[in-house]
Each structure stands twice: as C-alpha cells, then as structure tokens.
Amino acid sequence: MADGAAQMTGLRFEQVVLSLGEVRLMALDCTIGPGEVLTVMGPSGSGKSTLLAAITGTLEPAFAMTGRIRLDGRDLAGLPTEARQIGLLFQDEYLFPHLSVAANLAFGLKPGLKGRAARRARIEAALAEVGLAGFADRDPATLSGGQRARVALQRMLLSEPRALLLDEAFSKLDTGLRAQVRELVFETARHRALPVLQVTHDHSDAEAAGGETVCL
C-alpha cells in the first residue's frame, strides 16, 4: 500500500477523523491503490458503517468528519452520492423489486450507451459474464441468493464505479457460495483495477481479500 502524497489514483484518506459529538469514533490516513483491498474490522458500533456513510456522502447530521477523502485525486467533499462514482454492495442485494433483472441492470448502466439494442446487448453480455445468460426477464424475487448477489455485482459494475465498498457484502451467503461470490468480486476488482474497501466482522473475508486489515 503506497503512501506517497503525490499519488493521484486510488481511494485516499487524508487524516480523516470521524466523531459523534465529542466522541472520536475512528481515524484513518491511508491510500487504497487500484486493485488493492483494505479490510476494516470491528464490533458493531465501532464506526464502520459511519466510515462507509462518510465515503458515500450519506453521513447523518449528528456525525462530523474532518480531513479529506479523495478518489483518483478528486475531493469527494460536497459531492452528492450519485456523483461520487462509488460502487456499493450490502449484505442484502437491494435489487429493485419492481424491475426485472434486465431493468435492474439497465438502471445501473450509464445513459452514455445509447440505443435500445446496444444497451440490451451490453446487459445480456453482463449477465452471461456471471453465468446468468437468459435471466434478463426474470423477477428478481425468484432468484437464489447467489444469483441475486451476481446480479447486484453486475448492476454495480455497469455504473462504472471507480472504487468499491463492501458492507458485510458476503455475510448472508452460506459458506460454499460465500467463497465463490467473494472470489468473483475480488477478482473482478483486481481485473478492473478498482480500489476496494470492505467492512466485515468475518476473518475469512479479510483473508480472502489478501490486503491490509485495520481493526477498530
């Protein structure tokens, strides 16, 4: 994990301190380079979810943050969530229940790709990538846990994020599936050179990630 002040790529925390009133919850000063993973572990209430909220820009008004968070050199302060280009995966997939699998992916796919056929083809390809060819018109509620996780991953990737946040993303999957989905996610992140920050309370997640681990 490189620490050069000049480094412009990756997700960079510059003397970030999060506090709730007078209580200092956590401090972070490091850079997650492209394709690298930082794992944050800690019991509930230790400020993990506060850190994620600070990165996505959804911090509750009661919390305060000092320092800067930069993504590929750009200061995230003041940017609304939708402009931050940060991909999110929660333990629940939050597939939109009123949209088909394809429409869920289309929601994520950037509007820059024009033309109904081109968009459809891109979505079919994304599904085929994760072994879900032919699932386009399915109701998300009829998918298995592993299938939902893969759809959520592809939906997120189609939005072309520049960094990836995993919030206990694998904790609802059973052991076998968990290793499989986890490998897919980390492999994809490495392949696309995305900096990854994962929050978990499971040591196997940290080991699988392979990167540095911060314990709160």
Place this chain on the structure above:
Amino acid sequence: MRAAASTIAPARRARRARFLPWAPLLTLGVMLGPVLAGLLGTLAPALGYMPALGGIGVSVAPFEQLFAWPGLPRAVALSLGVGLAATAVSLVIVVLICAGWAGTRTFGMIERLLSPLLSVPHAAAAFGLAFLIAPSGWIVRGLSPWGTGWEQPPDLLILQDPAGLSLIFGLVTKEVPFLLLMTLAALSQARPAQSLRMAQALGYARVTGWLKTVFPLVYRQIRLPVYAVLAFSMSVVDVAIILGPNTPPTLAVQVVRWMNDPDLALRFQAAAGAVLQLGLVVAGLGLWRLMEMTVAGLGRRWIASGARGHRDVDQGIRRLALALGATAAVAVIAGLAGQVVWSFAGMWQFPDLLPDGFTLRNWARHGPRLAGPMAETLIIAATATGLALLLTLACLEAEHRYGLRPATRALWLLYLPLIVPQVAFLAGFQTLSISAGVAGGRLAVTLAHLVFVLPYVFLALADPWRAWDRRQDIIARALGAGPDRVLWAVRLPMLLRPVLTAAAVGFAVSVGQYLPTLLVGAGRVPTLTTEAVALASGGDRRVIGVYALAQMAAAFAPFALAVLLPRLMWRNRKGLLNG
C-alpha cells in the same frame, strides 16, 4: 469536463430546491389557514361585527339571543353526552377486542371485516342503520308479526330518540373501525406479543395482562385519534340529522339550521352558537382528560395490586368484545344491504322481510338526476385528493432529502382540523366569503375539503413512506441516479400500494364531507352527500337507497382500485405482491 459537471450540479439542485423546502410550510398553510381564518370569521359576527348584515359595533347581543333560545340547555347536554358516550363506548369496544384477541386468527378476521367499513361515508352508514332500527325497519320486520303481533309499524320513537341513543349507536359503528385501525398502527410499535407472553408467564389472565402491560403504551399513541373522535362525535351534523333527535337537535345541527335560515339576522346567533360549540368541544376534551387521569390513577393502583384476573371473567370479556365488534360491523353491512334492497324494491309492505319484486324503476327514475351530483362529487374528490397527495409527497420527500425530523408538535397540527369542530370555522369561512362577495363555488368547496383530506392522506402515507429502507435509496444513488430519478423510478413504484391506499382514503373522506360542501358551497354545489342528506327528511326510502348506494360506490371504488391496480401491475413481481 468534470469541472463543468460540478458547476451544473449545484445549479440543478438550486432549481429543485425552490418548491420542496417550502412544502411543509405550504401544507400547514393550506390546512390550517382556513381553520384559523374561519375561526376569526366566526368570532366576529358572534360579537356582533358583520358589516354586510349591518353589524358594525361590538356587542354581546348574539350571545344573549343564543342563551334566550329555550332549547339550548338540552342541545348542549345532548352534544356533550352523545360525544362522550360514543367515544367511550367505541374506545372500550376497540380496547377489549385488542385485549382479548390481538395476535389471534380471529383478530385477523375482525380486522378484515371492520377495515373496509372505514371507507363507508358517515351518511350512507347512518341511512343504513336508520332502516335497520326504525319501527318499520328490518329488525322489527324480522320479528313481526310472529314475535310482536304488529301488523303495522309500531308507533315507537326508536329513530331520532330524544336521548340520542340511536345517534350514539350510529357513531359507534363508524368510530370502532377508525379507532381499531389507529390502535393496530400503534400496536405494531409497542411489541405487544412479548409483553403479553411475559404477563401470562407471571400468571396473568390474557385480558388483564394486556390491559396492564400493553394498553398504557398503546393509549399514549392513540390519544390524538381519540380526541378527534370525541370532537367529531360532539359536533357531527350529517349523522345527527339522520339519526339524532329533532326537538331540540344537537347544538351543531341547530347552528346549521340557523345558518341556512332565510332570515339573515339569525347569522349572528348562529355564529354565537358556533363559538359555543367550540367551547363545548374544548370543555369536552378537558372533561375527557380528567377522566383519563382518573382512569390512569385507578389503573396504576390496579396494576400495583398484582391482581391476576380470573380466567372465567376473562373468557366472558373476550366473547363480549367479539359480540360487540361483530354487532358494529354487521349493523353497517346489513344497513347497506338494506339500501341495496330498497333501491331495487318494487312493492314492499310491512311486515314483509323482502319486497314483492325487484325492479330497475327506481334507478331508471332517479339515476339521470344522479349524474350531476356524481360528477361534482368525483371532480371535487379527485382534485382535493390529488392536491393532498402532491403536498404530502412533497412534505415527506423534503423530510427525506433535507433530513428534517418530524416533531411531535407537527402531529398535533395535523390533527387540529380534525379536532376543531367543523361548524365553528366553516361558519366563519362562509361569513368571510359573503363579506368578500365571493360566491361559494366548486373551487372554494375543494379547498375546504382539502383541509380534511390532507391530514388523512398524510397519516395514511407517512408511516409506510418513512419505513422504506433508506439503503435502497443509497444503492440507487450510488448507481448514479439523482434524487428525482430515485423518487420517480424507485421509491414511488415500490410504494405504489400505500400511495394508492392513501389516495383512496383521501377520496373517501372527500366523498363523505357534508358540512364543508353545504356551507362553503352555499348550497349551490350539490354532491351525492348533500343531496342524500337533504332527502333524509323526505323519508322516501327508494330514493335514499339510490343516493346512499351511489355515495357508497363513489367512496369504495378507489379502494378497489388501490387493491387491484398494484396486483395487476406487479403480477410478475413477487417481491411486491405479499404484505
């Protein structure tokens, strides 16, 4: 490129910010403005000031005239007694049903039986009840002549009895569903199952345990709805015209009679009566508060005594509660069935249980005259509901986007139009429009309806809207969607069912409004409800049946849509179908 994007984004936010942050204030203004202005407009003529009618000084003459009316003490006593009795009986029934049955399969059945009754307009329910209990009604017919020996309808004053008993009965049948639904909402937050299990493990009988552990928490939550029920029952007009006593009637009915009297001088007296009605409701609420404190004191002593309750008594109470709840439901349903039968009835003599034949003649004769009031009803209800929905959604969305916290005081403000007696501020509303020279038209009536539609739409939508998982929003935003796209493409479709239900509630409230339509419309905006109530004194059951049924249909159709539309739209979306 990125620099350009970041300068555009704040500009877009600023444009959007124009309306949304003002939505809560605008909503309060739309809802409370007419109430406050109306109250002032009532107070002025009550003190003799009404230039349009030559009153320019300040005097107590209107009150002197009011107090000189010989029927006053009786009218006041009636209003107070009917209000307190109807509220107490409704509350006791609801509490005992919940204490005895909450969490059981029977309770689900009671809930499903009573909930649709909420949408029945008060007037339609009252007409139905009137036909059930009248001397020539279904109950007497069922018992005659074999049980009673009556070949003619007996000369009994059951309907519009001087003590107001049939009025209380009519109010109870409508307030039980309302309070039950409010209690259900409160119960979902009070974790009643755990408390009850714990109490039962300590040896408490079910009803006793529920009353001691769950009720104190629940009552705190339903206090405002109870106050609204009390204020409504004390000052209701349409139900009181149909079921209440006549000589004298309740105070609110008398005030409306004075207001509609061709002798304009009576307007002063009417205003004074409206002010008295307001004072009466305040006094009634104070009295109720005293009773609350007394019951709370006794309850605390009862809880401290450790009495476990007796199983047999407990079982008795459970059955009684079930019987009372069922009576309320069956009375309304049978009453409506009676309207259906009457509207299709040919020759129907006493004491026959059913008419000799069924015919479409009544509908053919009165149907064409329904068209005007029906269209008026639907236009007003759709406009008022649409505006209420827009304001409510804007308020809730502003709350979500700007992280506003709904204050407890805001809830009080929401209930204010439901607690201030209608007659007290609508009288002023009418006076103001007369002095302003504005003829009461459809727009004025719609705005008056909005005052009552808004609180119900807001109450119906706020909980499901706020309960929506916020992470769904964060996910959608992280995928690059702005707040507007999240609202239209994610949140509204996902919350389609509660949004439609709230709209249906608002629609039904508007359809059922009698007094605002009559007073603000100055009698020139005929809706199904005003026409139906106007027919009450005529006593032609066939016409009444036709109108009551049309009114009922107008109120109920949106509920049917609210159930069917999401089923149809989401028929392939399992995630949205259950629940």
